[in-house]
Amino acid sequence: MTSAGRFAPSPSGELHVGNLRTAILAWLFARSTARRFLLRVEDLDRARAGAEAVQLRDLAAIGVTWDGGVVRQAGRGPLYAQAIARLEEAGLTYECFCTRREIQEAPTAPHAPQGAYPGTCRSLDRAELEYKRSTRPAAIRLRSDVAEYTVRDVLHGDFTGVVDDFVLRRNDGVTAYNLAVVVDDAAQGIDQVVRGDDLLPSTPRQAYLASLLNIPVPEYAHVPLVVNHDGARLAKRDGAVTLADLAAAGVSVGEVRDRLLASLGLPAGPLGRALDSFDPVALPREPWVWSAGGAAAR
Known part of the structure; x- marks a missing residue:
């Protein structure tokens, strides 16, 4: 089985710009290292009707592509x-x-x-x-x-x-x-895990469990979150933070994508163009503050 990275959202609602930024980063990490990029829906207990379809639509809209079919935890x-x-x-x-x-x-x-x-x-x-x-x-x-x-x-x-x-x-x-995450990553051949740094504290538990199950521990990259002006993790209550809300406010998908790329020091345009400039060493290490009218590094 060839190596792979992944993005694994929970279908509890629409993805916000923080989720989309992490998805872009996971895609860039995988594609820049010639890995497959997989999508897994973590729907063990937080699924909302229709949320998965909207999430997949939004990921595709910003240019995140994945290999093969979508895997769902509920059937595993x-x-x-x-x-x-x-x-x-x-x-x-x-x-x-x-x-x-x-x-x-x-x-x-x-x-x-x-x-x-x-x-x-x-x-x-x-x-x-x-x-x-x-x-x-x-x-x-x-x-x-x-x-x-x-x-x-x-x-x-x-x-x-x-x-x-x-x-x-x-x-x-x-x-x-x-x-579930340890078993799924092993079963799918995922050897690179890119996700928000709020999940870093739980990672030693997962790596230790993998060692007990004789499962190789993946390469980890925990990326900074997008936060609101109070420094709290971004949420729906922070206003226009989803593609649908931003579109209603007159902000196009392309503009959202370009803002997210700019926050990473990457050029605007299709993600393939950003891939040519992507360097993990150069990534920001601090949270990024979002507002519907713009954003600035924290």
Whole structure:
């Protein structure tokens, strides 16, 4: 299987200019390294009717092309179940009955971030396990034997993050993102992952899980986000941030694309022209502030 990069949106609504900028970057990274570029819809539990079609339309409109058909997570349950079964057979999982509130209120290790799992259900005896099974369904957690893990990122260098006993399958039966993304990337031959840098803290968990499943860890590049004037991640509430909203305000798709390229120090026009000038080393490292009337580096 040849190497590949990817863009993997969740079909929870229209893509905004921050999503589109990341998609352009993922495309540029892949095409500049002679990789295939794949599109995966991460629709395990956040799908909104009609959103996928609009997202695909908008990606095509700005010039992002992909190879082969679109893969959807909703149809990949057996692959996820097989991975969890392998971990169970190796003694690397356990049942967890904690609620989100109980986890948030539980004391954690001094180095662990708020919400890191403190191991409450890790060592339940048989009687405790049977009782808890009678009270609520269980989630499946990884029994991690490390507290942290280091990944190498093209833009951030070595990054070490906390690895707790994270969820593999939720108590409603839905596969957790951290497992699904590792399994999907491996199954699709994806060896380059370009995404927003808000996802960097969870990457050590995914890389560690890949090592347990004997899956090669991909090359990572976590790119700066597009933010509003308050420095918060861009969202629909920030006004005209989708192609449809901007079109209604008189801003063409081409103009949006050219603004996004300019924010990366790349020439205007079709993405193929930007590809000739693309150099990851020269990419901005800071968030980019967007406004419908224009944007400026933060």
